[in-house]
Amino acid sequence: MQDWKILSRITFSSTIILNMSMFLYLIKKIFTLGSTFLGITLISFMVMHLAPGEPMSLQTDFNPKMTPEMRERLRAQYGLDRPLHIQYLQWLKGLAVLDLGLSFSPDRRPVWDKIKERLPVTLLINILAIGLILVIAVPLGVAAAVHHNSIFDQITTVLVFVAYAAPAFWVALLLMLYFGIYLGWLPISGLHSLMGYTQMSGWEKLLDWCRHLILPVLVSALGGLAGLSRYTRSSMLEVLRQDYITTARAKGLPEKKVIYKHALRNALLPIITILGLSIPGLIGGSVIFESIFAIPGVGQLMWTGVMARDYPLLMGNLVIVSVLTLLGNQLADIGYALADPRIRAGVKTKD
Amino acid sequence: MKAANHQITWLGQLGNNPLAVAGLLIVGLLCIVALSAPWLAPYDPHAIDTWHILESPSRAHLLGTDLLGRDCLSRLIYGARISLLVGIVAVGIATVIGTILGSLAGFYGTWIDGLIMRLVDIILCFPTIFLVMAVIAFLEPSILNIMVVIGLTSWMGVARLVRAEFLSLKQRDFVMAARISGASNARIASSHILPNAVAPILVATTLGVGGAILTESALSFLGIGVQPPTPSWGNMLTEGKDNLEIAWWLSMFPGLAILVTVLGYNLLGEGLRDALDPRIRDSEGKS
Numbered sequence: 001m002q003d004w005k006i007l008s009r010i011t012f013s014s015t016i017i018l019n020m021s022m023f024l025y026l027i028k029k030i031f032t033l034g035s036t037f038l039g040i041t042l043i044s045f046m047v048m049h050l051a052p053g054e055p056m057s058l059q060t061d062f063n064p065k066m067t068p069e070m071r072e073r074l075r076a077q078y079g080l081d082r083p084l085h086i087q088y089l090q091w092l093k094g095l096a097v098l099d100l101g102l103s104f105s106p107d108r109r110p111v112w113d114k115i116k117e118r119l120p121v122t123l124l125i126n127i128l129a130i131g132l133i134l135v136i137a138v139p140l141g142v143a144a145a146v147h148h149n150s151i152f153d154q155i156t157t158v159l160v161f162v163a164y165a166a167p168a169f170w171v172a173l174l175l176m177l178y179f180g181i182y183l184g185w186l187p188i189s190g191l192h193s194l195m196g197y198t199q200m201s202g203w204e205k206l207l208d209w210c211r212h213l214i215l216p217v218l219v220s221a222l223g224g225l226a227g228l229s230r231y232t233r234s235s236m237l238e239v240l241r242q243d244y245i246t247t248a249r250a251k252g253l254p255e256k257k258v259i260y261k262h263a264l265r266n267a268l269l270p271i272i273t274i275l276g277l278s279i280p281g282l283i284g285g286s287v288i289f290e291s292i293f294a295i296p297g298v299g300q301l302m303w304t305g306v307m308a309r310d311y312p313l314l315m316g317n318l319v320i321v322s323v324l325t326l327l328g329n330q331l332a333d334i335g336y337a338l339a340d341p342r343i344r345a346g347v348k349t350k351d
Numbered sequence: 352m353k354a355a356n357h358q359i360t361w362l363g364q365l366g367n368n369p370l371a372v373a374g375l376l377i378v379g380l381l382c383i384v385a386l387s388a389p390w391l392a393p394y395d396p397h398a399i400d401t402w403h404i405l406e407s408p409s410r411a412h413l414l415g416t417d418l419l420g421r422d423c424l425s426r427l428i429y430g431a432r433i434s435l436l437v438g439i440v441a442v443g444i445a446t447v448i449g450t451i452l453g454s455l456a457g458f459y460g461t462w463i464d465g466l467i468m469r470l471v472d473i474i475l476c477f478p479t480i481f482l483v484m485a486v487i488a489f490l491e492p493s494i495l496n497i498m499v500v501i502g503l504t505s506w507m508g509v510a511r512l513v514r515a516e517f518l519s520l521k522q523r524d525f526v527m528a529a530r531i532s533g534a535s536n537a538r539i540a541s542s543h544i545l546p547n548a549v550a551p552i553l554v555a556t557t558l559g560v561g562g563a564i565l566t567e568s569a570l571s572f573l574g575i576g577v578q579p580p581t582p583s584w585g586n587m588l589t590e591g592k593d594n595l596e597i598a599w600w601l602s603m604f605p606g607l608a609i610l611v612t613v614l615g616y617n618l619l620g621e622g623l624r625d626a627l628d629p630r631i632r633d634s635e636g637k638s
Binding site: 039161169171176181283284285288302314317321323325326329 | 469470474477478479480487489568572574575595596602605606607609610611614617
């Protein structure tokens with residue numbers, strides 16, 4: 001009883017000190033985030049402006065009516081005649097209010113409007129993919145670790161290796177070929193049917209969307225699925241070797257409880273980090289599956305931008321996508337803190 | 352003597368791992384195929400034969416023919432050259448950059464380390480393919496440019512590895528001994544510390560080749576990588592996609608080739624990791 005009181009007092013006073021360190025930690029975190037964000041904008045800008053090849057050249061080189069004066073006027077119109085650092089600051093100022101300039105494409109629409117209308121689709125597919133990855137990869141990895149070196153473990157290991165090496169766009173083609181063309185079960189392009197979509201009821205529309213999303217989500221989840229189940233397995237194996245697992249077993253806990261309550265909880269921590277790290281890959285993959293399945297998302301927009309050398313669009317896209325990645329990583333960090341009682345209390349045990 | 356023994360052990364360990372041996376075989380075989388392409392390929396990969404377009408696999412054309420009647424097997428064999436070349440050169444560039452920056456960061460510490468690691472964190476925020484596409488948009492999509500761009504955007508992993516290795520090694524007694532005997536910084540870094548970091552670099556490099564080949568094929572597939580008529584597995588798949596309903600073989604085999612190649616490098620890399628340094632494996636999965 002006495003011990004408990006002392007213990008609670010110690011915990012109480014240490015919380016105050018830790019809150020202070022938490023505050024410093026937050027300050028440091030904000031500084032890191034800010035500098036990373038600035039770095040992202042600077043690199044995006046530099047990539048566009050230092051790469052050889054004028055952004056204008058595609059529009060001007062092949063136009064026989066283009067005189068040098070007209071070219072200069074065009075450059076001035078886009079602000080390309082000013083010094084680089086001025087252009088950068090100008091662009092950064094716009095970025096602060098989400099004004100990313102006007103697209104070079106004939107419609108001359110604001111870049112942010114173009115990105116805004118396509119972002120939800122890409123996000124939706126990526127979030128569904130992350131969900132699918134978690135639902136499949138974690139149990140798979142746990143099962144492989146629990147039945148370490150069994151036939152099941154070996155088969156999943158080989159499958160995971162194959163899935164990890166398979167180019168996503170090729171898998172997409174095969175799935176289209178089999179489910180879309182050979183069996184005819186699933187549609188192979190677009191977000192919804194073109195024929196009769198407007199006459200559908202709400203539920204039918206939802207179903208139609210789902211049918212269109214199955215293959216893209218599956219394809220974008222594939223790589224991450226393989227990676228994560230492998231990490232789950234190795235993380236689980238490591239935890240299962242620990243003494244407290246032996247203790248839990250020795251005191252007679254049912255095996256299920258040992259694995260899911262004692263082992264998995266600890267094994268999940270590194271998995272959250274890995275999930276955060278896999279976000280750039282997932283978003284990057286959207287370029288590929290969006291172009292294959294003709295889905296109007298950010299990836300397809302990027303591709304269009306590359307083809308047209310539409311550099312305000314490319315720059316905007318690059319910045320938005322990497323800021324999203326940054327946010328995703330932060331979410332993973334927070335998730336990590338929430339899941340780990342040691343960090344939740346403000347103590348950083350391991351670096 | 353001791354060094355020789357050590358080499359024998361890790362080679363032996365690699366040999367005992369069937370998956371790693373499979374990887375080594377695949378990689379070796381591919382190199383042979385790529386080098387001897389002119390003798391192996393049954394046809395000229397560019398020879399157009401309008402009488403035999405889109406033929407399904409037969410005895411004359413083992414993997415069928417494409418839209419211009421070119422032999423798919425021959426194109427696949429020549430494509431191996433492109434994939435391996437791009438993969439190896441790109442990773443070579445990445446390894447050189449990563450090693451230099453990682454050494455600088457780990458050796459000097461302080462603000463140099465801070466700056467370089469910040470740069471690593473920043474570039475890691477960009478989805479590689481977006482960054483590569485943005486750069487490629489303003490360059491000619493030649494093979495050289497693709498190799499350089501992939502190399503420039505994939506050095507971060509190596510830099511982190513080398514830095515970690517430097518951080519742990521520069522405190523050791525043998526570094527102190529070298530310093531006392533008057534070795535310069537450059538000499539300590541290059542001939543005392545770096546050789547100890549070769550194992551993790553080798554593992555990262557091997558695994559990196561698979562990734563670079565995937566990136567190249569994705570770019571070529573999107574039409575902004577290796578340009579036709581030069582056969583690359585990625586741009587062969589583009590043709591496969593356009594003729595999906597009528598010619599399954601155009602999509603099947605190039606993809607399978609990429610899969611097997613990347614699988615080979617990954618298996619070899621994982622095998623090397625296990626054989627060279629059990630430590631790395633144990634630390635895998637930790638943050």
